[in-house]
Amino acid sequence: MQNKEVQFMDWGLLDYQEAWDKQEAVFASTLAIKHDNRVNDTNTITPNYLIFTEHPHVYTLGKSGHPEYLLLDDEGLQAKQATFYKINRGGDITYHGPGQIVGYPIIDLDNFFTDIHLYLRTLEEAVIRTCADYGISAGRYDGFTGVWIDADNEKARKICAMGVRASRWVTMHGFAFNVNTDLSYFGHIIPCGIDDKDVTSLERELGRKLDIEEVKEKLKQHIAALFGMLLINGTQNL
Template sequence: MDKGYTVFEDLAVKDYQEVWDYQEQLFAEVVDVKLHNRDNTSDLKPITNHLLFVEHPHVYTLGKSGVQNNLLINEQFLKQINATFYKINRGGDITYHGPGQLVGYPILDLEELGLTVKTYIHNLEEAIIQTLAEYGIKSERLDGATGVWLDTTVPGKSRKISAIGVKASRYVSMHGFALNINTDLSYFNHINPCGFVDKGVTSMEKELGRKIDMQEVKDLLLKKLVEIFNLQLNK
């Protein structure tokens, strides 16, 4: 059987629910092929993985292990700031998505790629760390937490620049990462980001003191993801 390829799509700006539904559709298609191959070894089909890039309108999402009290505002205030709220089926607690933030959703057969869920998350972090390094931003992992952070060893200074929350079932991934590029960070004031009450958030724009070219970051991060995951890309 030929090894499958990965279809990359840049969805530009799209509603969170619309993209969540699309993810579910793609996820089901990958799982269906896996189940077919398990039961029909003489008629194996290649797996088609997917990688989606998108920006969302203002939205807060709460993972299945999250605490709703980490959303610090009520439904009326959500409407005032033109934001929506969803409880979703990824891991992790609460996070924010919005304009100026690059969200990535890899729907990958981790088994085919020879990855555990832990290694998969590590690789996502690595692609973002390497991308930020190209801009002179030194970032790292924080023990006991997912995502990409700055100044993790400086008391009171550690801050998150990229959140990661994934779901994996039958070793197929869903959801993914969010990298703050030109994000309006004031929206994080209305939550305890990822459940933390003692750590801040930041963006590439804030760290570098200038607006960042979103397309340039997309191109660079896509290149890093393809290299690190050894993906055969079909745009």
Template sequence: VLLFCEHEPVLTIGKHGKQTNLLVSEALLNAKGIQLVQIERGGDITYHGPGQITGYPIFDLEHYGVGIKEYIHTMEQCIIDLLYLYGIRAERLEGATGVWIDAHTPQARKICAIGVHTSRYVTMHGFALNVNTDLSYFQLINPCGFTDKGVTSMEQEIGRGEVYFPLVKHQLEGLFRKHFTHLLYHLPNDDIL
């Protein structure tokens, strides 16, 4: 099962996240109507909200015959391939789960956060892809615990106004089907479409 959601503004802190990466008081969050939720996924603090596709894959990794690293790598590849369709060159950053733009430069910025948890090989939580996201919310936190890297969105990278959200979801679903079908049947998988 792959669920796509678009949340109301909420900050989530992973099980190993640091409260010090929240840069404002909880009273200020309450005044702005932003929830703060401690959850069991990996990773630190991040934001979810309108204009962002929050994806929740509920996959049996034993069924696919993969471990958590290959699962995360495949999820990252789905996002990288989606962004390629929009002319956005995205990549991985060693030691920093997620999908990045200009990953190996001082202008490194994250476009998709990934935080997962598994129980008996079944995945929980997932990814947050910034499509038309209001990036000002990320100023309330050190996103994913980073103080030296930025955050971006598809809208900001393309620079031509809002991206058509329903199409992005449709394309992303297709890429998940492609990549995870390849895993299931152990087919060769191209890195680019």
């Protein structure tokens, strides 16, 4: 039986390590349910979560990433009040910070569809539709994940990065959508290993700051519609 209910929660501005620990706990709990179902031939429903958050300045490096793409040493990180983590998602190096919607779907794809590529494309589509809500034509850059503007020419610039992990069809990590992000922090890395393309935000494209809560609501509803989710308000105390 597929469970389409998804608990939505917004963790607000949260330290990256704390958010990672909470993700890992939920991820492990869901995997434990699936393991028990398989071993004991039971049919306990697995939960799904969609989490939004923002982080203080932090750089994260995926498991197959290149440490040399971080252009700051420890002293430079301290000067920028930023931290650095090597983590267990796919993808290379990226930046998270205030004014950026970081989305962590921790869902059992057995409840929706078992296709990681389709999962990524569906998340991308939700961001593309959110950009369209603000009159911005966004799309995909052939050969790369994430969402781009002017992806078909030399002015291509990335507005949303993605990096996920999945085990037994349970997902974690997710996407980072630049809304009112301080883009100068991307100048201290080679974002996702791409050194000849720019990074942008809704604020930069529109020339004004956005109501990030409004953007979150639009994005949340697009994700729910595309996946066929039934969103419910979840507890903040996972």
